[in-house]
Amino acid sequence: DSGVTQTPKHLITATGQRVTLRCSPRSGDLSVYWYQQSLDQGLQFLIQYYNGEERAKGNILERFSAQQFPDLHSELNLSSLELGDSALYFCASSETSGSYNEQFFGPGTRLTVL
Amino acid sequence: GENVEQHPSTLSVQEGDSAVIKCTYSDSASNYFPWYKQELGKRPQLIIDIRSNVGEKKDQRIAVTLNKTAKHFSLHITETQPEDSAVYFCAQGSGTYKYIFGTGTRLKVLA
Numbered sequence: 346d347s348g349v350t351q352t353p354k355h356l357i358t359a360t361g362q363r364v365t366l367r368c369s370p371r372s373g374d375l376s377v378y379w380y381q382q383s384l385d386q387g388l389q390f391l392i393q394y395y396n397g398e399e400r401a402k403g404n405i406l407e408r409f410s411a412q413q414f415p416d417l418h419s420e421l422n423l424s425s426l427e428l429g430d431s432a433l434y435f436c437a438s439s440e441t442s443g444s445y446n447e448q449f450f451g452p453g454t455r456l457t458v459l
Numbered sequence: 460g461e462n463v464e465q466h467p468s469t470l471s472v473q474e475g476d477s478a479v480i481k482c483t484y485s486d487s488a489s490n491y492f493p494w495y496k497q498e499l500g501k502r503p504q505l506i507i508d509i510r511s512n513v514g515e516k517k518d519q520r521i522a523v524t525l526n527k528t529a530k531h532f533s534l535h536i537t538e539t540q541p542e543d544s545a546v547y548f549c550a551q552g553s554g555t556y557k558y559i560f561g562t563g564t565r566l567k568v569l570a
Contacts, residue, residue, distance in 0.1 A: 347502065378557065388503065388548060388560040401557040435502060444552030445491035445510065450502040 348372065349451035351436050357457045363424040366454045370417055370438030376400070377419040378437040378448060379411055388435070394419055395442035426458045465549050465561030472539050473569050480564045482549035483531040491552030492525060492532045497563075498545045506547075507534070539568045 348371035358364055370377050379391040390403035394413035405411075408426075413419040423430060433455050437448040464483045472478050482492075493508035509516045509523045509532065516523050520539075525532040536543055546565050550558040 347504075387562045390557050390560070393557055403557065444489075444557055447493065447505050447508065448558065450495075450504070452502050 347449040347451065349436060349438050349449050351434075351451035351454050353454060354452065355455050355457075357459065358426060359459055360426055360428060362426050362458075363422065364426065364456065366421040366423070366434055366436075366456075368419045368421070368436030368438075368451055370419070370436075371449055374438035374440055374449070375417065376439045376442050376446075377413055377417070378439070379405075379419070379421050380435040380437065381432050382435060382453075383429075383432040386432075391421070393442070400442050423456070428458050431456055431458045463549060463551055463559050463561040465564060467564060468562065469565045469567070471567045471569060474539060474541060476539055478534075478536045478539055478543070478566055478568075480534045480547055480549070480566070481531060482533070482551075482561045483529075484551045484559070485530065486551065486559075487530065489551040492523070493550050493552075493558070494523060494534050495548045495550065495560075496545045497548065503548060536566075539566075541568050541570050544568045 350369045352367045375396045378393045380388045391405040392411050393401040397413050408424050411421045433453045435453045436451045439446040439448045490511040495503035496506045497503040507523050520537045522535040546563045548563050549561040
């Protein structure tokens with residue numbers, strides 16, 4: 346157990362819908378990262394937050410947005426869902442915002458868009 | 460641009476043999492190189508990492524080597540066991556705030 350929690354574990358929804366994925370970082374970690382992993386694919390970096398502020402953006406679609414709240418939990422919002430958005434979404438956390446720290450991954454949320 | 464090339468994409472070895480996975484990066488400012496292991500349907504977990512001021516690091520059967528001049532780093536697993544079967548991802552700390560992950564290597568250890 347990494348100490349990072351994600352809810353829900355599984356999510357099944359229809360095209361055009363909107364969903365919210367939630368992540369709670371390890372105690373004391375200030376940075377949260379979101380990744381998308383499609384079937385048999387690598388880890389695509391979406392976005393990073395540090396202490397409530399956006400720090401880095403990757404290949405995140407305009408239909409996707411995220412935020413980090415004062416209690417440091419983070420939410421990833423996916424809207425106007427398409428079949429291709431079906432994937433495993435991981436959240437990771439680290440102590441600081443630098444790219445030289447270990448990132449601890451949560452168990453992931455498996456999103457299925459029908 | 461920033462990218463990490465990882466080879467091979469799949470690797471099958473006999474139990475007890477060694478496995479080597481290589482990654483090549485482009486950002487010379489990178490200073491941190493972790494390796495993650497991901498079992499089927501599970502989260503990625505760090506197995507070893509190396510910083511740019513070190514050329515090699517070992518942890519039991521696992522070692523990582525870094526060649527900064529050539530901009531590549533490699534994962535070495537010796538005396539492989541069936542439980543080593545998984546997907547392995549290299550990554551580089553890109554010098555900004557994020558990791559750049561390699562495309563992954565699916566390792567199969569044949570009993």
